[in-house]
Amino acid sequence: MRRNGARHLLSMADLDRDDIEQILNLTGSFAEVGERSIPKVPALRGKTIAWLFYEDSTRTRLSFETAARRLSADTMNFSVSSSSVNKGESLRDTIETIAAMGIDGVVVRHRAAGAPQQVADWTDAAVINAGDGWHQHPTQGLLDLYTATSHLGDLDGKHIAIVGDIKHSRVARSNAIGFATMGARVTLVCPPTLLPPSLDGWPVEVTHDLDAVIDELDICYLLRMQLERQKQAVVPTLREYHHEYGLTSARADHLGAEALIMHPGPMNRGVEIAGEVADRPNAVIAEQVANGVSVRMAVLFLLLGAGLEPVDESAVGGGLAVA
Amino acid sequence: MGSIAITNGTLVDGGGTRRADLLIQNGIIAEVGERLDGDTAIDADGLVITPGFVDLQVHFREPGGEEAETIQTGSRGAALGGFTAVIVMPNTTPTIDSAAVVHQIHDLSIDALCEVVPSAAITVDRDGEALSPMAELVRSGVRVFTDDGVGVQNARMMRTALEYASGLSHLADGYEIVLAQHCEVDALAAGGAMHEGDWSSRLGMPGQPAEAEELMIARDVALARLTDGRVHFQHVTTARGVDLIRAAKAEGLKVTGEATPHHLCLDHSAVASFDTVFKVNPPLRTPADVAAIKAGLLDGTLDAIATDHAPHTRQDKERPFLDAPPGMLGVETAFAIANTELDAGIEKLVELLSINPARIAGIDDRHGGPIEAGRPANLALLDLDERWTITGAAMASRSSNTPFEGRSVRGKIRHTIWNGDLVVTNGEATR
Numbered sequence: 001m002r003r004n005g006a007r008h009l010l011s012m013a014d015l016d017r018d019d020i021e022q023i024l025n026l027t028g029s030f031a032e033v034g035e036r037s038i039p040k041v042p043a044l045r046g047k048t049i050a051w052l053f054y055e056d057s058t059r060t061r062l063s064f065e066t067a068a069r070r071l072s073a074d075t076m077n078f079s080v081s082s083s084s085v086n087k088g089e090s091l092r093d094t095i096e097t098i099a100a101m102g103i104d105g106v107v108v109r110h111r112a113a114g115a116p117q118q119v120a121d122w123t124d125a126a127v128i129n130a131g132d133g134w135h136q137h138p139t140q141g142l143l144d145l146y147t148a149t150s151h152l153g154d155l156d157g158k159h160i161a162i163v164g165d166i167k168h169s170r171v172a173r174s175n176a177i178g179f180a181t182m183g184a185r186v187t188l189v190c191p192p193t194l195l196p197p198s199l200d201g202w203p204v205e206v207t208h209d210l211d212a213v214i215d216e217l218d219i220c221y222l223l224r225m226q227l228e229r230q231k232q233a234v235v236p237t238l239r240e241y242h243h244e245y246g247l248t249s250a251r252a253d254h255l256g257a258e259a260l261i262m263h264p265g266p267m268n269r270g271v272e273i274a275g276e277v278a279d280r281p282n283a284v285i286a287e288q289v290a291n292g293v294s295v296r297m298a299v300l301f302l303l304l305g306a307g308l309e310p311v312d313e314s315a316v317g318g319g320l321a322v323a
Numbered sequence: 324m325g326s327i328a329i330t331n332g333t334l335v336d337g338g339g340t341r342r343a344d345l346l347i348q349n350g351i352i353a354e355v356g357e358r359l360d361g362d363t364a365i366d367a368d369g370l371v372i373t374p375g376f377v378d379l380q381v382h383f384r385e386p387g388g389e390e391a392e393t394i395q396t397g398s399r400g401a402a403l404g405g406f407t408a409v410i411v412m413p414n415t416t417p418t419i420d421s422a423a424v425v426h427q428i429h430d431l432s433i434d435a436l437c438e439v440v441p442s443a444a445i446t447v448d449r450d451g452e453a454l455s456p457m458a459e460l461v462r463s464g465v466r467v468f469t470d471d472g473v474g475v476q477n478a479r480m481m482r483t484a485l486e487y488a489s490g491l492s493h494l495a496d497g498y499e500i501v502l503a504q505h506c507e508v509d510a511l512a513a514g515g516a517m518h519e520g521d522w523s524s525r526l527g528m529p530g531q532p533a534e535a536e537e538l539m540i541a542r543d544v545a546l547a548r549l550t551d552g553r554v555h556f557q558h559v560t561t562a563r564g565v566d567l568i569r570a571a572k573a574e575g576l577k578v579t580g581e582a583t584p585h586h587l588c589l590d591h592s593a594v595a596s597f598d599t600v601f602k603v604n605p606p607l608r609t610p611a612d613v614a615a616i617k618a619g620l621l622d623g624t625l626d627a628i629a630t631d632h633a634p635h636t637r638q639d640k641e642r643p644f645l646d647a648p649p650g651m652l653g654v655e656t657a658f659a660i661a662n663t664e665l666d667a668g669i670e671k672l673v674e675l676l677s678i679n680p681a682r683i684a685g686i687d688d689r690h691g692g693p694i695e696a697g698r699p700a701n702l703a704l705l706d707l708d709e710r711w712t713i714t715g716a717a718m719a720s721r722s723s724n725t726p727f728e729g730r731s732v733r734g735k736i737r738h739t740i741w742n743g744d745l746v747v748t749n750g751e752a753t754r
Binding site: 090091092093110111112113114115117118121132133134135136170173196197198199200201202 | 519520521523524525526527528529530532596597598599637638639641642643644645646
């Protein structure tokens with residue numbers, strides 16, 4: 001996110017291994033803050049962050065809001081559904097209006113790929129992509145990397161399968177890049193109808209046979225299956241999908257004892273993951289959610305705090321060093 | 324209107340290249356000769372004089388979309404780009420699908436700086452359901468029919484239209500009516516915002532596969548064979564689309580094709596910026612397609628360069644890429660882009676920008692040359708070597724959505740003469 005001097009987080013593709021390691025290290029420090037009796041530090045006191053969510057989101061939004069609160073930032077909510085946006089205001093007019101109120105950062109979620117990039121072109125505030133269409137969801141990618149490394153350590157040579165609707169998934173695009181950047185071997189598993197039209201330049205392998213790789217996986221990462229895909233006839237039935245591509249109990253038994261089961265949520269139990277499997281001890285799905293807050297604290301802090309003022313270590317907890 | 328003498332210039336038309344002076348009087352070329360004098364003298368030393376350009380596809384947005392463009396502003400841009408005639412597309416509000424709207428376009432064109440030639444919709448309201456009154460439209464002067472951006476999706480409807488149109492030549496001085504097709508099969512391309520390929524996959528953008536264009540070209544080639552009808556393929560963008568047209572021409576079918584300036588020099592990687600100025604339909608394709616389009620123009624498979632000039636207001640373009648309307652400005656930059664990007668001599672460029680499109684549009688009685696005594700004086704005077712930098716804000720258009728902002732190009736229109744009237748002089752519109 002430092003590349004090109006930009007102070008935005010728009011895509012996992014903008015981060016190199018050092019960037020990611022820096023963020024994950026800082027995430028560890030902020031995780032400790034979350035365990036305190038008063039889980040709050042003054043690191044972003046006086047900073048204002050605007051939420052610009054054009055697409056419904058509960059989890060990501062609550063996670064960002066919690067992160068901002070723990071950093072003592074002021075927040076401003078631009079409620080899209082009840083605003084001028086519904087009256088035809090252009091994206092640029094909207095962001096310029098918000099920026100005119102004085103903001104340091106803006107967290108954007110949009111159903112259209114690239115909207116956060118456009119916002120970044122039109123404002124001086126730091127822009128964080130909280131999910132844009134099928135394109136990217138970098139903080140999800142970072143929290144997944146943090147969760148994986150906290151269990152598996154160094155990801156070099158580890159094997160992750162990302163299973164499901166790759167084509168329409170921003171999580172898959174962020175994680176394919178993120179895990180590969182950290183040295184992992186990435187295999188995409190899905191029916192051909194759910195694969196992007198081209199994988200030129202993607203650091204991945206592909207199989208349509210989950211059983212062929214399940215025994216050797218270190219991480220089985222399941223994507224949410226959008227229920228409307230059945231209506232669009234890209235899979236015949238959800239039952240067949242579950243049978244061929246779901247993490248059934250029988251398949252989950254093939255996973256090694258240390259292998260992680262991950263899911264970005266919200267889950268469709270019985271579709272991409274058997275209900276029982278989601279509750280197994282090696283399913284770290286709730287942990288992903290908890291880590292999401294810490295990762296977003298780290299990202300907000302790096303983009304809005306670091307580099308602008310000398311960092312007071314006591315402000316953010318011990319053991320923290322930010323360049 | 325006094326006479327104009329153009330001296331010391333080099334003439335380039337279908338008859339080749341030669342040096343001669345011109346005398347223009349009463350709207351026509353009165354004399355081609357040596358040391359001619361007129362009330363106004365233009366020293367064309369170092370300039371090339373060509374028949375005025377003809378653009379087979381522009382959107383001047385009037386009536387209905389006047390905030391983006393009007394016939395006045397669009398035609399001023401066209402004149403600045405060396406065009407003396409443009410074919411305006413029927414996707415106005417109301418649609419050009421009756422003689423009444425054709426007359427309205429003529430009324431709105433009274434102060435235009437070039438000839439504004441209406442095309443008309445193949446189907447009523449361009450909705451693919453019922454044939455527009457084609458005979459009425461031909462009687463009102465229409466020669467080119469097109470459903471424009473939507474294409475005729477139903478093969479049976481396209482067959483019917485081709486058959487019906489083939490019986491209208493007697494209303495058009497023997498000219499064979501042409502159906503111009505935007506080739507894209509909706510079933511494959513609907514919802515797409517860019518070319519389907521490695522970039523759309525990376526950017527998470529729904530795509531429009533090349534096959535959507537190829538399928539409709541293949542279908543219409545078959546229908547041209549079936550009906551002996553005349554089909555013009557608008558803005559061809561794919562390598563295999565060019566191949567299909569090449570084969571159809573070899574077979575002797577009555578098909579023609581065009582390409583836009585942007586498709587001969589920009590590719591889909593431009594979308595990585597998410598700048599909506601690069602959203603256009605059909606979309607920017609791969610570098611291999613760009614090379615094939617250039618080759619198709621050079622070997623005669625594609626007959627014309629047409630701009631698909633499509634102005635959009637700032638507020639319409641400043642939306643998310645998925646939601647922004649497709650389209651780019653083109654009339655003021657077409658010649659410079661072609662002259663800079665296409666490895667063709669000026670004689671070939673005159674074919675692509677003037678002679679062929681005038682013939683396809685059925686206006687070659689007055690446009691596209693030759694430059695000889697007795698012909699209407701529709702001319703462009705060009706400096707082939709002048710370098711300049713494209714700037715949207717400097718254009719005549721009401722909009723500024725040029726994909727070539729900041730690009731350095733070679734070749735400038737110095738003067739444009741339409742019906743004997745100097746509408747552009749020294750690079751400035753006279754009204």
